[in-house]
Amino acid sequence: MSFVKNARLLAARGARLAQNRSYSDEMKLTFAAANKTFYDAAVVRQIDVPSFSGSFGILAKHVPTLAVLKPGVVQVVENDGKTLKFFVSSGSVTVNEDSSVQVLAEEAHNIEDIDANDARQLLAKYQSQLSSAGDDKAKAQAAIAVEVAEALVKAAE
């Protein structure tokens, strides 16, 4: 019986939360990195981000979320339908109750600024570094570099 009661309580709470949240129909994106600010509270339609908890798309009224970025492509669909792709190294993404979104990266670049050939060379370089790494720490560091290089190659194709 207590389960039924709990479920009812939870449902009531959920409904109340949904009512109270000041959801906005517009999504304001702030997307910045150490090297450049790409969007400053600009209204956009959709954002797709790669994170450690999986890649996900964000539309207005998304549930508040915090996630850690993983190396990959951030896709921004602007209000006129124009889609832009950026490569992010790492960082964080915050989705707030008021539908504002912050994507903060350590390094972010327009996908056209990534050199596909260099990315492939980097991948090979770090793969050999990984196989010749002496201790566990060096191995782990090389493995991170390989992961990033793989993402770069995939993105630049």
Next chain:
Amino acid sequence: MKVWRDVGLTYIHYSNIAARVVREALRVELRADAAKRNISHVKFTPWVNGRPVPRKKKEPTSES
């Protein structure tokens, strides 16, 4: 789950490596400028009784 966690690396380390690799993969024109971000400088000034205390000797900053 993440191998680098087991050897004592943090997400900050991860992020540093990721950012460096991304900078290395940039178009040649952008790379030189981007490489400047590989190194960051931190300047420490000790304060005693509300006043900055000048360092007697320049200490080499450790690279991390």
